[in-house]
Amino acid sequence: MGYANAAFDLLKRSAIPPYPQFYELLYTYATGVNPSLNNRINAVFRSGVSPSTDLAEALYNEFLRSDLNERMSSVSERMHARIESVHDAIDAAMTTANAYSGSLQSATGDLERDLGGDAMRELASRLLFETRRMQDTNRELERKLEASRDDISALQRDLDDVRRESMLDPLTKIANRKSFDDGLADAIEEARQSGVPLCLMLVDIDHFKSFNDSYGHQTGDQVLRLVAMTLKSNIKGKDLAARYGGEEFVAILPSTDLKGAMIVAENIRKAIQAKELLKRSTNEKLGRITASFGVAGFKPSDNASSLIERADQCMYAAKRAGRNRVVSEDELIEITEMPAADVSAA
Structure with a gap:
């Protein structure tokens, strides 16, 4: 009851809504079982900054919220979206490459015949258009692959964090x-x-x-x-x-x-x-x-x-x-x- 009263008193003095997560935050602070949390809150009090709901939410999310499953789900969804994006880019590149190959084969057949000046210019114009389209598709694929590389690096870091957290006992914070x-x-x-x-x-x-x-x-x-x-x-x-x-x-x-x-x-x-x-x-x-x-x-x-x-x-x-x-x-x-x-x- 002493911890509970202290938590409610802090909620009142800080003008923070008495939502369950904020009560848990300040109850934990009152017990002193989480030194890192207490050091952070004490620093806020010493700074003279008025506590806010946003600050309380951020502290709760950092120190107390158990969102391992949510984070795993988020990483999985992001990975799925990135893979789908790369697949779409590769499919588009393959479609364009196939079309370009067909155009080259057609041009090879045309070049085997005697072509007049106008026909040769038309063929060159068509090949130039197809080449530029192929270049644009390749650039788009490179852009998406580059973005995927950065995203996958970030996802790898997130997965490493989640894995480390999954190997800890939630109460004592040592290995499970x-x-x-x-x-x-x-x-x-x-x-x-x-x-x-x-x-x-x-x-x-x-x-x-x-x-x-x-x-x-x-x-x-x-x-x-x-x-x-x-x-x-x-x-x-x-x-x-x-x-x-x-x-x-x-x-x-x-x-x-x-x-x-x-x-x-x-x-x-x-x-x-x-x-x-x-x-x-x-x-x-x-x-x-x-x-x-x-x-x-x-x-x-x-x-x-x-x-x-x-x-x-x-x-x-x-x-x-x-x-x-x-x-x-x-x-x-x-x-x-x-x-x-x-x-x-x-």
Whole structure:
């Protein structure tokens, strides 16, 4: 309610219509979950420029609107229109070329006969006309092909943007499950061919369901974003952080052995634990987040499923051992021999 009241107050003070998208924009600003959006809006406030409906619409479209399907449809329509235009130009050029070829054949037959001066001039005039028409058609085709080249370059950029967006999790803005599946397949293939080490890290937020039930899904979403940001900021190079599903995250660590992967996982565990949650509206302290980690190394006999399965077993071993810890497959046998604790509220 504190965020809602703040959003409505900003709508009133800015004289922006309380349309749903503008409420969402300022509600998101009030929560502070999108730093880029907040920086932009704060800059507007500092500039002294009066907010307008157009400005609010532009900010909403830039930061919040999920228009992936619309953009895909737009790119498809533009591509179709451009291809049709090129086809029409090619058809016209072929028709003109066929007519020109026919005229040349006819002229060849005429030239084989004795022609008088008037007939020769008429033939030359006709060939000149057909040649100029052919030149005009070719120029038109060149113009359309040139325009198509520019359009196709722009379409390629749009398609690249859409593809990148389609590979991101919309909530956390890190790689989604599809991107992870593709990345893991590539990493396994590279490790198999080159012999370099490869590790997989699986991360699960401890007691997330209880946290979500106690403080609401909005706060739960902020926790997911926080963990995703922490995970992504603590890996580098060719490493890939992704949301695996629900409150589970995963990181692919190419060229990293098990010892190195354990160090990375421990650093991330400490970074997550160091962050204390605060409810902005009431300054109520909600406690700290912790997460359990499982780390497995690639073996020549592995495929994606077996590698994920071992990392998953390690992660659940960390849960059974008391949560908020990192377990590697080297430790798995030792951990699983300990008495199992209840992990139903994981």
